[in-house]
Amino acid sequence: MPELPEVETVRRGLAELLPGKTIQQVNYDWPSSFPNEEAAVNRFLRGATITNVRRRAKVILLDLSSKYSLVIHLKMTGQLVYVEAPAQGASVRFGAGHPTGSLVGHLPDKSTRVTLQFSKRAGTLFFNDQRKFGWMKLLPTPEVFSIDFFKAIGPEPLDPSFTAEQFRQRFMRRQNTSIKAALIDQSVVAGIGNIYADESLWGAQIHPATLVRQLTSADLNTLFAELRFILHKAVEAGGSTDKNYVNVRGGVGSYLTFARVFRREGQPCFRCGQPIQKVRVAGRGTHVCSNCQKVTP
DNA sequence: CACTTGACCTGTCCGC
DNA sequence: TGCGGACAGGTCAAGT
Secondary structure: OOHHHHHHHHHHHOOOOOOOOOOEEEEEEEHHHHHOHHHHHHHHHHOOEEEEEEOOOOOOEEEEEEEEEEEEEOOOEEEEEEEEEOOOOOEEEEOOOOOOOOOOEEOOOOOOEOOOOOOOOOOOOEEEEEEOOOOOEEEHHHHHOOOHHHHOOOOOOOOOOHHHHHHHHHHHHHOOOOOHHHHHOOOOOOOOOHHHHHHHHHHHOOOOOEEEOOOEEEEHHHHHHHHHHHHEEEEEOOOEEEEEEEEOOOOOOOOHHOOOOOOOOOOOOOOOOOEEEEEOOEEEEEOOOOOOOOOOO
C-alpha cells in the first residue's frame, strides 16, 4: 500500500529525525524481513551514524557513516515508526490525525520485525510489517542502485526534468496491455500503485482497461498531468491511510478524504453523479466511473 | 520478448 | 460461535 506519496512522507519524517543519530542496538526476528549476515550487521550497522535519508521509487535509503546503506522496502504493510524512548517499549498514538480518532498502541508489538535503538537515549525506530513482505537490506552505499530491484525501475514521476514526451515514450513497449497494468509497472514509471493509478485515470477520464495502443498522445499527455497533480496532492496530504499505513509518528495520511474513486464504490461520481464501480483490471481491485471513463474505441 | 498468473504472508470479512 | 475461503496488492519467479 505504501506508494510514492506514502514513502516520501516517511522519508521526510525520517530526514528530520535520524541524521546524526548513532545505532547502538539492532534486534530482528524474521529472516526475510532482515536478510543480512550477522557479521555485516556488527561491522556496518551497529555503531554506525545515519548521515542521510533518501528515496528512490518506493524504497527508502538510510545512508550510514560506515559507507553502507540500509535499503528499506515497506511493500504492503510495512511501517517505520519512531519513538523517543528506549527499545523496551513505548506508547504510540496510532491513527493520530484521523477524523474517527486515534488508538494508543505499544511498540514493539507482534508485527515488529526489526528494532534500531539509538545511542545516548536518542530514541528507537521500529520496522513493523504484518504480512512480512517488506525488507531491510544492508548494502555498500556505492552499490545500492546496482541491485536487481533498481535495474528495472523507471524514472521518478515528480522529477521536474521528466517530460510528457518521455512519459509517452515509456509506454511504447507496453502497447498490448491495459493502461492500468502499464501504470503500475515500476519499469515504466516509478512509484505508482493501485490507489494513484485509479485516481489519475479518473482524472484523465480514461477507463483502466483501455489498451495502451488505443490511447492518443493527447490522452497520455492528460494522464501525465493528472498523475503529477494527484501525486503532488497526495504528498501534500501526507499520503493515504487505507488500512496499515502510518507515518513515522504513527499518524495517518489524509489523501483519501480527497479521493475521487478509490474506496468510493457505490458513491456518486463527482463529475457525473453515476455510482463508482469496483471491477477487476490487471489482477487488481479497480475503481472506475464507467459512465465518464470511456474505453477509447 | 510481451504478458499473465501464482507465491510470498497475515488479518479481516463474509457466508454457511 | 466457528470455520473455510476470498480478498487485500508490491514484487519476483515461473508460466503461456
